[in-house]
Amino acid sequence: xxxxxxxxxxxxxxxxxxxxxxxxxxxxxxxxxxxxxxxxxxxxxxxxxxxxxxxxxxxxxxxxxxxxxxxxxxxxxxxxxxxxxxxxxxxxxxxxxxxxxxxxxxxxxxxxxxxxxxxxxxxxxxxxxxxxxxxxxxxxxxxxxxxxxxxxxxxxxxxxxxxxxxxxxxxxxxxxxxxxxxxxxxxxxxxxxxxxxxxxxxxxxxxxxxxxxxxxxxxxxxxxxxxxxxxxxxx
Numbered sequence: 001x002x003x004x005x006x007x008x009x010x011x012x013x014x015x016x017x018x019x020x021x022x023x024x025x026x027x028x029x030x031x032x033x034x035x036x037x038x039x040x041x042x043x044x045x046x047x048x049x050x051x052x053x054x055x056x057x058x059x060x061x062x063x064x065x066x067x068x069x070x071x072x073x074x075x076x077x078x079x080x081x082x083x084x085x086x087x088x089x090x091x092x093x094x095x096x097x098x099x100x101x102x103x104x105x106x107x108x109x110x111x112x113x114x115x116x117x118x119x120x121x122x123x124x125x126x127x128x129x130x131x132x133x134x135x136x137x138x139x140x141x142x143x144x145x146x147x148x149x150x151x152x153x154x155x156x157x158x159x160x161x162x163x164x165x166x167x168x169x170x171x172x173x174x175x176x177x178x179x180x181x182x183x184x185x186x187x188x189x190x191x192x193x194x195x196x197x198x199x200x201x202x203x204x205x206x207x208x209x210x211x212x213x214x215x216x217x218x219x220x221x222x223x224x225x226x227x228x229x230x231x232x233x234x235x
Contacts, residue, residue: 078158078192107146108122112147113147114148120165120166120169120172121165125139125176126169127169128173128177128214132173132210132214135173135177135210138181139180142188143159143176143179145160145161146163146176147162152166153175154178155179159183162179163179168216170214171216177206177210178204179203181207182199182203185198185199197232197235200231
């Protein structure tokens with residue numbers, strides 16, 4: 001009887017050992033397969049990541065090349081305009097013994113647009129002349145013309161600025177200062193880039209000074225301060 005029990009026990013132990021061994025090997029093989037799949041995925045992901053990094057580097061180089069080309073174009077345009085202006089001034093001085101018409105004409109004579117637009121710009125310039133003489137003089141000496149812009153805000157093309165005039169002269173005057181500062185940055189400071197910290201930050205800082213001096217609404221001043229904070233945080 002004991003021998004039979006021993007045999008049965010040995011058989012059970014052997015079966016249990018085989019089962020455990022089989023289960024262990026099965027689990028190990030499963031883990032190895034999963035590890036192989038994960039390794040392949042990781043390798044593929046790493047290759048894709050390297051490819052994306054390479055493509056990103058190429059795009060960044062392309063962007064920098066385009067920016068440099070644009071900066072060079074702006075510089076060439078500015079230097080060409082300066083050469084023409086100096087040549088014109090020299091010719092007028094020789095022929096008439098006077099300063100150039102550009103320097104002698106008033107900023108008020110350089111407003112182009114509807115009567116309503118001209119009235120808004122005139123009111124803004126009057127307020128600037130009375131309460132922010134520094135930026136009024138910058139606009140008067142740097143701006144070639146002030147033109148009506150359909151969109152709110154402003155933009156600058158060479159020495160011409162385009163303003164979406166507001167009913168509030170303090171806001172309109174601040175926009176004029178912003179765009180006049182762009183011209184000053186390009187033609188005086190030699191900052192050839194656009195959409196950069198060195199170009200935009202001085203413009204918003206000048207706009208803020210004008211807005212504060214002219215008594216612009218608080219919401220407008222806050223929006224300028226937010227733009228300043230944004231550009232200050234840029235590299």
